[in-house]
Amino acid sequence: MERATTSASSEGEFRFKVVLLGEGAVGKSSLMLRYVEDKFSPRHVSTIQASFLSKRLDLGDNHVDLDIWDTAGQEKYHALGPIYYRGSHGALLIYDITDKRSFEKVKIWVRELQRALGETAVLIVVGNKLDLESERTVDRTEAIQYAKSVNAEYVETSAKENLGLADLFEKISSLMIDKWEKTREISGRTSQNSSSSNGSRRGIQLVDEQNDAAQRTGKCCK
């Protein structure tokens, strides 16, 4: 199981990795672009492999740097999958409210993430394309119930109309902070701070570069 590695560097400063997953053309890239750069283009381009943007936000006294990973929708890229969501603190599982199949795909992703990350990451199921409400085929109540059943939150958005995005990223950020603080309490009790144990793990890796590189390549690539 992969462990989340980043956390708080000093009081109130956080850095989290968030990964966007979901079927092709549900609006993952649009959602990221709208939130980070406040842009929306009606001319969508399919994403190859993955792209990355970061964004800083303030939540009360806390400052959060989000590293947001946008991924290609095609199933094939799952072969490279673990390298995207490795170490993620949060995941947005996005579907298109007018496309039932994309909702089913979310369920597959949830299982995969729970297998790979256990309970370490915050999950939010996101119904996108709220601007197409009249064409909706995925029932809202059903989606909420599903999210609850897998311990995930549920949010609906429209990247096109810029609906719900700020709330979505604030929500996932505060949930990640909560989770991190809970982990710290637990690790404080067992007197083993997770960040320091990770640090030493990295230190060991640095000793033998070549050997490690070979192992690491092997690991990322299964």
Place this chain on the structure above:
Amino acid sequence: MNEQCALHFTGPPGSEVDDLGFRRPWDVKLDENSTYFKAANAYSEFWTQYLPTLVRRRKRWEKVDPRTHPLLMQRFIHKGVPSTFRKEIWLRNCPPRGEIPSTSVPNLVAEEIRLDLPRTFPDNIRLRNTKAQNTVGRILYELARFVPSIGYCQGLNFIAALLWLLLENEERTKDLLIFLIKPRSSWYGMDMSGLRRDMRVLYELLRQEVPVICSTLVRLDVGLDLLLGKWFLCWFLEVLPMETVLRIWDCFIYEGDVWFFRVAIRLLRINSIKIAACKTMDQLLTTIQSIGPSKPSLKCHLLIQNAMSEKITQDQVDALRDRFSKEF
């Protein structure tokens, strides 16, 4: 994200649309506050420097005709194939694709292709209509028939579309696409094992050539497949500016995929100080993503010349592939 640079447009700064149908992404009159201001200036500057090279190369090709001497041909190709000759040179060694196999294409594959057609170069005026999009669709469908182990892989849509825009012939585009993709089918197959193997090969070459890159990767605990997979999958399309992509493809189609390694190593070498200075994974990712729209990426003539001085051979790459193939 790359819209702040002329990722696709290859025409003179004063023209609206280039020969391939890509629109200039900015207006002629730009004010200083425009997000494109810097990019437009960088492009105009590049173009002014590059135009004499283009004119000179075209004259040389017309006068000398390198096609009769293999060594001359190699040198001429490295210096750039003039656009008027490109069609013919790219198709020069390409055989017809042969008998249609009896395999059928699964519905899911056809569906995946269909989904990407309107999302392939939407800034290209020739691809805006359904007829053209369907042509690209048929080209991808033909590839799926001939190479069932791939079916369809996102990224191939861009390669197929660019080949068609350039060759302007559906049947020959199918031939060339299949000819170029087939030897690399394991890059695009279900487990992308060929791509992962080649990233291992690149890592090994970097260990000798630019070791600081490898130590940075180890320090930040990140693999090359995550950082550079896209460079190889799309043959630098959607990463580097189009003119640079065309120049790389000139060399790749004539000499082999050693060119992907040469260009990758050169780009990483140019940026090695910046890369080594990265303290966190996000800094590294941002640095890698900034290579595409950077000035050395735009200056294609110099980049190819420098990539040539990377002393890596196709034999060396193939030997390393053999060595690592067991691991993947």
